[in-house]
Amino acid sequence: MYIKILLVTFIYHTSCDAKTYENYTLFRGIPTNEKEIAFFSNLSKLYEVVYWRRTVVPNKPVDFTISPTDLPRFLDSALDSGIPLTTLIEDVQSAFNKQTIKTYIxxxxxxxxxxxxxxxxxIYNWLDDLVKSYPKDLQLINIGKSLENRDxxxxxxKLQGSMARSKxxxxxxxxxxxxxxxxxxxxMLNEMVHSxxxxxxxxxxxxxxxxWYFVPVINPDGYEYTHTHDRLWRKNRRGRYGIDLNRNFGIAFGTVGVSKSDKYDETYCGPSAFSEPETRVMAEFTRENSKNLMYYIAFHAYGQFFIIxxxxxxxxxxxxxxxVKLGYHVAAKIHKEYKTEYTVGNAYSCVGYLASGSSTDxxxxxxxxxxxxxxxxxxxxTYAFALPPELILPTCRETMDGMIGMFSPTEPLSEFRPTSSCQQCQPSFMVKRFAVVFLCVSFI
Ligand SMILES: [Zn+2]
Structure with missing residues (x-):
């Protein structure tokens, strides 16, 4: 019994080989003009910087860490430039250490x-067990392999008795x-199958x-790498640099919101559209199911945005x-339980950024x-990528409420018609029913 409890509650943190972010501070800057935007976008050329969030327009946040070694030099420069900074997380590693990892039995x-x-x-073992528990409703599909040969x-x-054709x-x-x-x-899959x-x-x-088709981890190599080597890794595992898979799809490829030449940039889009197995696999899978495909929803973090x-x-x-109306409806549903505020719009008008090669586009x-x-x-x-475990369930619950609104959109749409467009984001709309949030993310 004692051993069982130990197993169930066994939690651990990233391995010893992992990069540590001890004494790395997460800063937020809000540039107010082009000069300040340039100041922040230049940081990675001067210091060891990881951007968590970027912007190309004024009055939107830039969130980033700078290595403790480079910190004094950076702070001097920020002081000289008169640019105000806020500290979001004092010690990033201690915030990451609170993100417990549990073993599935x-x-x-x-x-x-x-x-x-x-x-x-x-995650994969759980998927396998879930499918075996509900064989009449679920089917596990291996849709392809990642660069490092992960499934x-x-x-x-499709629930028993469902005559649905829309996907x-x-x-x-x-x-x-x-x-x-x-x-x-x-x-979401768990909620649906138990509904x-x-x-x-x-x-x-x-x-x-x-x-329904759920693809929980389209970038399995990157996901594992965040557990074993670098918690802040964003891309796939091409070379030593990685390619941003959400810049690698064949839509306006390599045109805006990407790095085309600096392979180490967080938004390096790769040499050509669909150069990566992960994007090819996802594109082919979507193409196979494109007939009657009514919804395609991609889940990211952070920022609390409904991006069209x-x-x-x-x-x-x-x-x-x-x-936009649908977005309002979803935002209102999400707001209900925990008063979480979402912003609705396209990437440029509300988020303050352009990005080419995304899966959704x-x-x-x-x-x-x-x-x-x-x-x-x-x-x-507040926590950004270091969202603590106790906030996973509230996040899931409210998002699920939003999704129920998303997938039954008929009755309420008129109820949430926007009253006016927001000043900063013309001609898109913010959620006016609640406090307007101007904290916009750039890293979709
Ligand atoms: Zn993302």
Missing amino acids: RRKLRSFDWNSFYRLDD IFAVRL VIVEGGIHAREWVGPAFVTY PFSNNKELYNVAMGFE PYSFTPKQFDNYNDM WVKKAFKTKYVVTMELRDTG
């Missing part, structure tokens, strides 16, 4: 509980360090209404205005999929 579905984070094998799995869910694809974990993404995708036993009729109706395509241009196309353009959204989950910078 095979055939004990309840040992996967969203109170901790999980390694890739544990990329999708789970197909939904749910993508998670394209950016390795955004751990709450895979956590939410697994949570026939739930008192939540709305949830059950939503689950019955579609044929397209991200590569400031212009608004297709059903943008309807998507590519899907929208290639298949004219009606509802395509990038969700940036919690938070807005």
Whole structure:
């Protein structure tokens, strides 16, 4: 019994080989003009910097860490330039140390509980056990291999008795360090498959209404690397530098919001569109299911945004205005339980950034999929990538409420018609029903 308890509660942190962020401080700067924007975007040329969030427009935050060695030099320079800085996290490593990792116990579905984070094998073992427990509803699909030969799995869910033909694809974990993404995708799958036993009729109706495809970890190599070597790794594991998979899809490839030449930049897009196995696998899988594909939702962190395509241009196309209304509806649902505030808009007008080669833009353009959204989950910078384990479940719960709103959009849309557009983000809209949040993310 004692051994069992030990196993169940066994938690550990990253291995000894992992890069430490001890005494690394997470700073936030809010540039107010072009000169200050240049100051922040230049930092990586002068110091050992990891950007957590970037901007190309004034009055949006830039979040970054600077190594303790470079810190005095940087602070002198910031002081000389008169640029104000806020400290978001004093010691990043101690914040990461609180992100406990639990081991999943095979055939004990309840040992996967969203109170901790999980390694890739544990996520995959849980998926396998879940599918075996509900063989009439679920199917595990190996959709291809990553660069380092790891499997990329999708789970197909079609509840018994469902006559639904419309499809939904749910993508998670394209950016390795955004751990709450895979956590939410697994949570959503779990909620859906258990919905026939739930008192939540709305949830059950939503689950019955579609044929679902969940891809919790599209970047498995990167995800593992964040556990074993570098908690802040974002890209896949190409070379020593990595390629940003969410800049590698074949839409406006290499044009905006990317680095084309600096391979070590966080947004290096690779030599050509679909140069990476992970993006090819996901594109092929989406193409195979593109008939009747009604929704494609990608989960990222952080910032609390409902981001509407397209991200590569400031212009608004297709059903943008309807998507804004849908975004309001989803934001209102999310707000209900914990008062979490979301901002709705496209990348440029509300987020303050352009990005080419994203998965969601590519899907929208290639298949004219009606509802395509990038969700940036919690938070807005208090914990950022170091979201503590006790906030995983609240994040999942509120996002699930939002998703139920997303997938049953008919009745309430008119109720959440925006009253006015926001000044900073014309002509897009912010969530006016709640306090307007101007903290915008750049790293979609
Ligand atoms: Zn992301």
